[in-house]
Amino acid sequence: DAYTTEQKTIAGYTFKEVQGSATGTFTDQAQIVTYIYTKDPIAGGDVTAKYVDTDGNKISDDVVKSGNVGDAYTTEQKTIAGYIFKEVQGSATGTFTDQAQTVTYIYTKDPIAGGDITAKYVDTDGNKISDDVIKSGNVGDAYATEQKTIVGYTFKKVQGSATGNFTDQAQTVTYIYTKNNVTPSPKPNDHSDAPESSKSNGNKNDSTSENKNILPQTGDNEGLSMVGMISGLFLIFGTIVVILFKRKRQD
Structure with a gap:
């Protein structure tokens, strides 16, 4: 008997080819006819490659890649003047999915000598x-x-x-x-080179000598003063007597 197979319309797929006899006659052996389809492309989420320093600051333009779900993607590490590549966060290679993906390349800044x-x-x-x-x-x-x-x-x-x-x-x-304010320490008395005991004895002797000299002078002065006063009194008394005697004679 004759047979016929049919190509189907399958949502999300496009017919590509058939393997085997789409039509023919039955035999005493089983037969297979294979219809092959390609999947209709579905736009996947974009993959964005970012380039930042260790503080998250952008140091180069992003690179955005697009493709269909299931397609492979690859991102690249850049050479950026003044920076050294440190690490990548995310999948540097992979396949597109229905979700957007981000790959972050992190760099450290080249050291620059600062002012002292x-x-x-x-x-x-x-x-x-x-x-x-x-x-x-x-x-x-x-x-x-x-x-x-x-x-x-x-x-x-x-x-x-x-x-x-x-x-x-x-x-x-x-x-x-x-x-800080500094308080000066007291200075020792400036004595002669004589021994301490000699200085002490000498001072005592000097003091005694001075006292001896002063006391007699004081006594002499007092004596002279008394004599002067008595002499003056006698002189006045004598003058009064003479005056009275003269008046008496005149009378």
Whole structure:
């Protein structure tokens, strides 16, 4: 008997070819006729390759790839001036799906020498009281300066940023101190080279001698004063007597 097979219309597929006899006659053996179809293309979600630094900042244009679900994709690592590739997050290769996918290439910035940080230590008049401390590093690196303990001085304030990040410019941090007040210690008495006992004895003798000299002088002065007063009284009395005697004679 004769037979006939039919090509089907299958949603999502397109007929491609048939293998075997689409029509023919039956035999005493089983026969297979194969209709082959290709799947209709279905647009997949885009695959986006991003290029960023370690802080997530964009350093190159994104690359977007499109394809049908099931198709293979490949993303590429770029060479970016001033940066070194570090790692990739996501699948660098794979197949498109019905969902969008992201592949992120992360880079570190090439080190760039920054300006030095100089920590100065001065008094309130700007005079240097301790050696400078100089710190070096790359642009973007963190730095920290330190307050010193300086003998004879008390920290007052800091001018500039004690901590921060290196830039392409030199920076200065100034620590200002006030000078401590110093109380002078008492000086020993300046004596002659004579032994202590001799000085002491000598002082006593001098004092005694002075007292001896002074006391007699004082007594003499008092005696002279008394004599003068008595003489004056006698002189006055005598003058009065003479005057009275003369008047009596005249009378």
